[in-house]
Amino acid sequence: GGALGTTTGGASSASVAPPPAKQRSKRRPRGGARFAGATEAEEAPPVVVPKAPPAVGRKGRAPRGARYAGVAERAGTAAPTQPQARQPLDDEARREVADTVQRLVRLRREGHSGEAHALLVEIAQWPAARFPLLAADLHRAGLGADWATLLWEAGSLPADRLVAVADALNAVGRASDGEQMLRQGVSRPTEEIGEAVLALTAEGREREARALLDVYVRMRTPEEAARTAEAHPRRLKPLVLAAARGVSEERYREVVHALRVQGLT
Structure with missing residues (x-):
């Protein structure tokens, strides 16, 4: 300009x-x-x-390093750009996805359902960036049922990896798949959710933290939602209340009351 x-x-x-x-x-x-x-x-x-401005480009890379170094507060303003910082899949990763899908096709054709399921359990541990391509290739091969199984298996990933996969799927227009994973993932204990949200915000992944909390507050009771703030009330309580307000004013009032009862106000 x-x-x-x-x-x-x-x-x-x-x-x-x-x-x-x-x-x-x-x-x-x-x-x-x-x-x-x-x-x-x-x-x-x-x-x-x-x-x-090349300095700005370097600053944009900081959140990736922060994930491994454990840097918390300084991730600040760069945090929202972190999900977009995902690198595109290289040729080797694309080949591995294609080969794995072909192997699943062969196992299904030969009736080896046990081996096919074991393979799905294995690839549920893959990096989040591969899931959009897996979704496309599995559906293209007529293995929609295997994609559903893969989502189910990935739903038990640690919370930080779970929301990374959901975020990757949201980014390519598979929001319903990401939502399904989060709904399954919030069946875990409240303290685990609170600690996961705290860790995500410390890494600058606030959007993913909010996505996890939004689903949790919607799916669980107000008392359970309030208990997620116990890990660090000062930092987590505003996020819990924002998620509750996003559900409804009634849920917001219920969570406020639950926080008071639990002495977290």
């Missing part, structure tokens, strides 16, 4: 300036013309400054 405005202003002054002024400005900063694409020198230097 700034560069565009600069060029327009430069063009306007060039039309009234005498020719000598144009030649003088042409000689001053050669580097500026490369970026501004114009002959006016006065306008060129400010245009060079936007070349600095």
